[in-house]
Amino acid sequence: MTSHNEPWGENVLVEFDDGIAWVTMNRPEKRNAMNPALNEEMLRVVNALATDDRCGVFVLTGAGESFAAGMDLKEYFRVTDGAPDTVLLSVRRIAEEWQWRRLRDYPKPTIAMVNGWCFGGAFTPMVACDLAIAAQDAVFGLSEINWGILPAGNVTKATIETIGYRNALYYTMTGETFDGRKAAAMGLVNEAVPLERLRDRTRELARTLLGKNQAVLRGAKLAMKRVKYMDWEVSADYLYAKLGEALHLGAAENRGKAMKAFLDDKTFRPGVEHFQDTK
Incomplete structure (x- = not known):
């Protein structure tokens, strides 16, 4: 420290x-x-x-x-x-x-x-x-x-x-x-x-x-704070836009690796552990 x-x-x-x-x-x-x-x-x-x-x-x-x-x-x-x-x-x-x-x-x-x-x-x-x-x-x-x-x-x-x-x-x-x-x-x-x-x-x-993807984490926390004051239709549009922004900022590769670990390699179990991108 x-x-x-x-x-x-x-x-x-x-x-x-x-x-x-x-x-x-x-x-x-x-x-x-x-x-x-x-x-x-x-x-x-x-x-x-x-x-x-x-x-x-x-x-x-x-x-x-x-x-x-x-x-x-x-x-x-x-x-x-x-x-x-x-x-x-x-x-x-x-x-x-x-x-x-x-x-x-x-x-x-x-x-x-x-x-x-x-x-x-x-x-x-x-x-x-x-x-x-x-x-x-x-x-x-x-x-x-x-x-x-x-x-x-x-x-x-x-x-x-x-x-x-x-x-x-x-x-x-x-x-x-x-x-x-x-x-x-x-x-x-x-x-x-x-x-x-x-x-x-x-x-x-x-x-x-x-340990989380920081682009996704940032988008998720800000979205949670924003949608509280929106109706359902506006909220849905906003969240899709934020998802696109997160993917553009680098979340796509991390998501792809997490999906592969879960669906193909069977090495990741959501709810039991969080995905760690080991490169």
Whole structure:
């Protein structure tokens, strides 16, 4: 594993591990609360890793005992009190750009590894990641109601898309917390594991994703996100177009080898193992 500190700064750490980029929000003394400086660094990291060959899978996590405690209220509200609208708009746009605009359509697989506290604004990048694995004892909460503010920055959108209408209303209105087990049961994360297994399980999942044809994987994940808002006819047309795009980008050869292994050589059994192109 190698650690680099290239286009970013002290608020974000990046380690490369055989195709996996471990991206760590690094303000443990503030439970990794996202302030303007961290958001600016995260935007640089997200943009840089999108075209960095060392990053095949992007894993987002937090330093210490927290994933992220949401927005840094002091720096977002008190420090910007009285600032011109242009300053406030710029601060908001930088946060939105990496937290969901870029992550939701990222060209590489993304995994949120929720190791501890995950509150408020942290829901947005967590949900924007393709997949999420949490520690069983991680603590989640939408505490904005207790501060007299709304869950903005698309936190509300992210929450209702993953845990459903009634659950989203309940936790938004009460501000109560829940653990990783409950997060998995509601669909906020894919699964919850003991903390000591969290990094290994995340690595296993990343390795699975690295073993897929990347053109097909990219098309499949983006298609899943798009068709959710389409009717059946538009969805069918869109998916045929995406299939053609994937084949054009190099999936045809991989598909041919997989079909041969299954139909002719009898060496591949879908559902029992995944196809590995051994050249």
